Each structure stands twice: as C-alpha cells, then as structure tokens.
Amino acid sequence: MPARAAGMSTRTYLRHFVQATGNTPVHWLISQRAQGSLPLLEKTRTPIEELANAVGFDTAVTYRHHFNRFTRTSPSAYRKAFTRRDAP
Known part of the structure; x- marks a missing residue:
C-alpha cells in the first residue's frame, strides 16, 4: 500500500x-x-475493445x-476528428 510505504495513514x-x-x-488513474x-x-485503427484493454479498462x-x-x-468521434479524408 502506498500510504504505508510513505509512512502515512491512508x-x-x-x-x-x-x-x-x-x-x-482512482480519478487520477482513470484520467491517465x-x-x-x-x-x-x-494514430491507429485498433478496435475500441482492444484499445480499452491496452490502456487498462476491463471492458x-x-x-x-x-x-x-x-x-x-466518444472514442469513435474523437478518432474521426483525427482521420484525414484523403487517407487510404
């Protein structure tokens, strides 16, 4: 536990x-x-399900x-904002 390692109460x-x-x-971890x-x-086309697992979410x-x-x-809308129309 971090509190104990730091010599503090929780x-x-x-x-x-x-x-x-x-x-x-918890909120800090989720935002990270x-x-x-x-x-x-x-920068990738990794499916959202795989991406979620890659960054530490269960689902x-x-x-x-x-x-x-x-x-x-949404993640999809965010991705679309970075997808160029002329990309293959």
Missing part, C-alpha cells in the same frame, strides 16, 4: 494525493488511462463511459 496519504494532483487516486488512449485513437463499455466523461465525446 487518510493522510489520500489528503496529500488530492492536494498534489487535484484528484483522488483515458489520456493514454488519445495517441492510439489518433469497452467502461472505457467509453470514462472517455466520454473525460473528453465530452
């Missing part, structure tokens, strides 16, 4: 984490996973839900 650790990052550890998927959406449904909350758009 409550103190969480308070310091939120103070340093502006998020709880969603943000990590952006280059994959922009594509969960990934889509969190991606939408993070970006206010």
Whole structure:
C-alpha cells in the first residue's frame, strides 16, 4: 500500500494525493488511462475493445463511459476528428 510505504495513514496519504494532483487516486488513474488512449485513437485503427484493454479498462463499455466523461465525446468521434479524408 502506498500510504504505508510513505509512512502515512491512508487518510493522510489520500489528503496529500488530492492536494498534489487535484484528484483522488482512482480519478487520477482513470484520467491517465483515458489520456493514454488519445495517441492510439489518433494514430491507429485498433478496435475500441482492444484499445480499452491496452490502456487498462476491463471492458469497452467502461472505457467509453470514462472517455466520454473525460473528453465530452466518444472514442469513435474523437478518432474521426483525427482521420484525414484523403487517407487510404
């Protein structure tokens, strides 16, 4: 557990984490996973289901839900915004 390794109580650790990052550890992790998927959406044609697993989500449904909350758009719509019309 990170709190124990840091020599803190869980409550103190969480308070310091939120103070340093502006998020709880769970929300921070979800945003990092969603943000990590952006280059994959922009530069690959990896199916959403595989992409979701690659960035650490258990299901594509969960990934889509969190991606939408993070970006206010769907992964498919985000990908389309980066797909050039003249690409093969």
